[in-house]
Amino acid sequence: MRYLLTFVMLAVLAVPAYAAFEGPNSGGQSMGGFQGPTGGVQADTVKKAQSSWDDAPVVLTGNIVERLAGSDDKYLFKDATGQIIVDIDHEIFAGRTVTPQTKVRLSGKVDKDMMEPVKIDVKVLEILK
Structure with a gap:
């Protein structure tokens, strides 16, 4: 029973290691996914998002430039209008590698x-091409 519990705990704790941002202070592996156009997406800007109301839907295009110190899921995002903090759970990366040069x-x-x-x-x- 003890070995089973140890195995289950190791398996659960290892899952977040498969998805991550790759840039300053991080590393990751590319594991694939859909790559292609997305129809009907209305893009917003960081400037618009900063003046929007709480829980307003937003779509931003730009780059994740760094992981914020002391956080596993907060990053600095940048577009042509400014910078904003984004909260991205490990599951959202889905094993894909993102660098500061990757447009997202x-x-x-x-x-x-x-x-x-x-x-x-x-x-x-x-991830955009």
């Missing part, structure tokens, strides 16, 4: 909390 489209919602900077809670990450 992030879909999610605006997260405004009192006394904190505006963030984007990312639900979908698409």
Whole structure:
């Protein structure tokens, strides 16, 4: 029973290691996925997102430039209009490797909390060519 419990714990703890951002202070492997056009997507900008209401849907196109220190799932995202913090769970990466040079489209919602900077809670990450 003890060996089974140990095996299950190791398996559960190893799952997040398969998906990650690759850039400063990180590493990752590419594991594939769909690559192609996405129809009907309306793009927003960081500037628009910062002035939107809480929970407003948003689609941003740009680059994830770095992982924020002290956080496993918060990153700095940049587009032509500015920078914003994005919250991307490990499952969203789905084993794909993203570097600061990789252009991405992030879909999610605006997260405004009192006394904190505006963030984007990312639900979908698409790698663009």
